[in-house]
Amino acid sequence: MASRSMFNCLLRPASQARSAAPIGRCVAQKSATTVRSSRPCRRPISTSRPRQSQQPGDNPKFTSILDNPPELIRTGRKHGPGLIILAIIPITAFILGTWQVKRLEWKTDLIAKCEDRILRQPLPLPPRVDPDAIADFDYRRVWTTGHFRHDREMLVGPRMRDGEQGYMVVTPLEREGGPETTVLVNRGWVSKKLGDQSKRPDSLEKGEVKIEGLLREPWKKNMFTPDNRPDKGEFYFPDVHEMAALTGSQPIWIEQTMDPDLLQVYDYEARGIPIGRPAEVNLRNNHAQYIFTWYGLSLATSIMFYILVKKPPTDITRRVRMNKSW
Incomplete structure (x- = not known):
């Protein structure tokens, strides 16, 4: 009995310590809770929304890429x-x-x-020419004689030659058959500074002249070419029928040809004599x-x-x- 009582005495402090530990732990937890409650509230770390209970796949009308x-x-x-x-x-x-x-x-x-x-x-040009037959004789060489009507001269342009601006001189040619046999002759190019007749007296040939040239269908107007203004003497493209009605001529267009050498070209250009085109296509x-x-x-x-x-x-x-x- 003495030994059992002694053993109980040795074990009592340990059991008391074990029983005191929960009490101390509860006190510590209570004090920590009191401290946390006294502090300000903190924001949660995660800001994600709570996951929805229904997923897109739960919809019977959902179609996936698979x-x-x-x-x-x-x-x-x-x-x-x-x-x-x-x-x-x-x-x-x-x-x-x-x-x-x-x-x-x-x-x-x-x-x-x-x-x-x-x-x-x-070929010698007949007195009367059918305008509808010109297409079949385009670039055909012809010759004729007559008198130039310089008082009805027309300038078509501007036209460029060797980088210089000028005009094409178009003069009606009256022939022996009378005014109804008159044709339009494109005599050639003159520089812009000599466009006025008074500045080129050597170009105004007098008396009967013989010319040789090509029967041609003149070039047509394009979308960038302005309309002619006959009332002001401004012609930007050769409208044969309009020019023939203005001068009382046949709607026949002849391009005078010549083949001058280089020195003659310089001389013609300085004197204002129209420089005709060469006979070529x-x-x-x-x-x-x-x-x-x-x-x-x-x-x-x-x-x-x-x-x-x-x-x-x-x-x-x-x-x-x-x-x-x-």
């Missing part, structure tokens, strides 16, 4: 307005190139005909360049169309197409 990839990223779409336009361009360019081939043949034949007419001997023929341009455009756009249609899919498109079979 369920229908062609409609979401157009993996199956190969045609559209841009591709259709790109397909039309090479076809149109090829048609235009073929049309230019026909135009080249026509222009080559026309130049050959005109050059053949120039090589022939000049000056028709422009750029259709070969147009053929190269249109066929080249057709080839280039065809290659672009082929590359675009046969272009391999990207990695994302390939993966989406593979996921379509899930």
